[in-house]
Amino acid sequence: MRFGKVIGRVVLGQTLQSLAGARWLMVKPLSRAQFKDTESKESSTEPSLVVYDKLGAGLGDVVGFTEGGEAMLPLPRGTPVDAYCALIVDRINFFGTK
Amino acid sequence: MILAKVVGNVTSAVCHPGLDGIRMLLCEVLDPQGEGSGRIIGSADWIGAGDGDTVLINADGDAVQTYAKDPQAPLRNVVMGIVDDLEEKGA
Numbered sequence: 564m565r566f567g568k569v570i571g572r573v574v575l576g577q578t579l580q581s582l583a584g585a586r587w588l589m590v591k592p593l594s595r596a597q598f599k600d601t602e603s604k605e606s607s608t609e610p611s612l613v614v615y616d617k618l619g620a621g622l623g624d625v626v627g628f629t630e631g632g633e634a635m636l637p638l639p640r641g642t643p644v645d646a647y648c649a650l651i652v653d654r655i656n657f658f659g660t661k
Numbered sequence: 662m663i664l665a666k667v668v669g670n671v672t673s674a675v676c677h678p679g680l681d682g683i684r685m686l687l688c689e690v691l692d693p694q695g696e697g698s699g700r701i702i703g704s705a706d707w708i709g710a711g712d713g714d715t716v717l718i719n720a721d722g723d724a725v726q727t728y729a730k731d732p733q734a735p736l737r738n739v740v741m742g743i744v745d746d747l748e749e750k751g752a
Contacts, residue, residue: 564703629735633722649735650676659668
């Protein structure tokens, strides 16, 4: 699972039948500095990605998303999704030094 | 399987039901020198690893769903054990 901040939403016009009505989020992965302080301007170099969302995450929320095969476990078999918003973060307790 | 250092945890009220009650640790993946690489991932934990612990993480699903008792839980990483001693003899 990786963590990122919701920076936007994606709306699909035509979709596969199995994805009709799905919500999609644009998510920018957090940098190490942003784990300490989510308002930090020091953003990560990792590219942002689109994440399937069923929890109703909003703009600016920090979410945890699962990637790869496990992303489609909650969905009907054969649904093509490779990033799934699994949790909305309430609080990050970060103790890493450096 | 990867080695990582526990650097924190997250709490969440809104999550997939399969993740309910699961301890979610933030773990910084270690580079070959044993230093933090800056890449931080979330990992489910059932053994009680604490801050600063070096842990071994299984990064390929399947087993996690068994522990989470939910075949649909969208989880991939699970803490397998806490590293006591790491012996390295350069390659």
